[in-house]
């Protein structure tokens with residue numbers, strides 16, 4: 001089967017189901033009233049190591065018809081935290097994807113416990129086993145779809161990395177303890193259950 005990328009969007013679910021598994025950045029950010037927003041983004045990844053950088057891809061509008069809160073907030077207050085999504089927080093992560101108004105905080109609505117970050121003014125989710133504390137590097141406007149729904153790329157500098165001692169064993173991240181959840185297509189998610197090593201050619 002071949003799909004030309006047209007407005008018919010018949011390729012869309014296949015496209016999203018091929019870019020798997022995707023890590024999930026559960027992004028905390030702050031609105032102009034100081035309220036903390038929290039939302040999951042699976043168009044999320046690291047793109048550089050030294051200095052370390054992340055990208056987030058907010059697309060479309062929230063229910064209010066505005067750009068998604070994460071984008072608006074980071075534009076106005078250029079700091080955010082990427083909270084890691086482990087098995088234990090998967091359900092509350094999913095609930096936080098509901099399109100709350102910009103003046104409603106997912107943290108307050110869903111009773112999510114947070115703690116102060118070290119380098120940025122945005123709190124982090126206490127139950128997440130790891131956090132990237134970030135400042136905004138750049139926001140890039142991407143082409144909109146044929147109906148005018150916008151796409152953006154948020155690029156951030158990671159300036160602090162917080163890792164729970166529980167998930168470090170023998171100076172390595174213990175994936176069995178981290179239990180990262182990743183996003184697949186449709187309503188599917190994945191857990192890692194097979195790990196193998198390969199040496200790079202010399």
Ligand SMILES: Cc1cc2nc3c(=O)[nH]c(=O)nc-3n(C[C@H](O)[C@H](O)[C@H](O)COP(=O)(O)O)c2cc1C
Pocket residue numbers: 024037038039040041042043044057058059060062067068069070071093094096097098099100183
């Ligand atoms: C696991 C998961 C991954 C998601 N990834 C994205 C994404 O990459 N880009 C996007 O625009 N929305 C994504 N969403 C939807 C947003 O989380 C949702 O639109 C949310 O209401 C945005 O919140 P905000 O307006 O507070 O930023 C995802 C939802 C889930 C459950």
